[in-house]
Amino acid sequence: MSINLANLFGFFRFHKEPEHAQVKAIQLLQTMQWSKLCWDKSWEDIIEIDSLLPKTSEKYPIKLEDNEYYAEEGKAYILWLPPHSELNGWWDKRPSEILKSYVLEGTLSNPSSNYEKREYFFDFQILERKRLMDFFFEALETKVSPLYxxxxxxxxxxxxxxxxxxxxxxxxxxxxxxxxxxxxxxxxxxxxxxxxxxxxxxxxxxxxxxxxxxxxxxxxxxxxxxxxxxxxxxxxxxMKDDSIKALESNQIYGAEYW
Structure with missing residues (x-):
């Protein structure tokens, strides 16, 4: 039986998996406690966000927990949360702080680890920072379900x-x-x-x-x-959350407890 190669190539060209089915989600790392780099300020009553946010073009020593499966050298996206939510979770009193959370895009380098404490260490060079909810528009549609x-x-x-x-x-x-x-x-x-x-x-x-x-x-x-x-x-x-009241768009409340 002879096979028409032109027809065969045409079949694969027109029956390949749709691009949105191949698209992968953007993986975030979230166990870095940025508040530890400005601990005293993180407990002030009202804080200007820019005084806490890591700055673009700067390099920071960071520590991640070993359950961060995607922590490796190279390009990385790290979640930044206001101090109270970082230490206690969005679900603890202040879910509105999602609106003031950020994604930091940058590069991880110089890896090391502490096996006994189950910690990873890197240098993180920040290239860009963007509000989490603005970053949603960076994602392409996918057919891969995120439900576990x-x-x-x-x-x-x-x-x-x-x-x-x-x-x-x-x-x-x-x-x-x-x-x-x-x-x-x-x-x-x-x-x-x-x-x-x-x-x-x-x-x-x-x-x-x-x-x-x-x-x-x-x-x-x-x-x-x-x-x-x-x-x-x-x-x-x-959930009840009154923490956003009496704050300017560039302000957050400091952490209450940990």
């Missing part, structure tokens, strides 16, 4: 959000912050809705004793996923 699955005894799996407890939510204008806990794992999503379809822009999987995975993405939930997350949203309680 739990393996079952019978070999099947189910979404981790299905078993999540302590569900909370907070409105962020056009976005919704959703958080919960499954076993010893904190879960976070930031979503938007377009034409009645939910889109995930931020997803964090933060287990106590395993690898973190924090990502910026652009993923529209499929039918089953949307039903699940809508159910989770319906069960979640609204």
């Amino acid at each position: 699955e739990i393996g079952q005894i019978d070999g099947s799996s189910k979404p981790q959000w299905q078993e999540a407890k302590s569900l909370q939510k907070f409105n962020l204008g056009d976005y919704l912050y959703l958080t919960g806990v499954e076993s010893e794992t904190y879960l976070e999503l930031i979503l938007s809705s377009k034409n009645n379809r939910l889109c995930v822009h931020y997803s964090a999987f933060l287990p106590m004793s395993s690898n973190y995975e924090t990502m910026i993405t652009k993923y529209y939930l499929n039918y089953e996923e949307q039903k699940l997350i809508e159910n989770v949203i319906g069960k979640a309680t609204y």
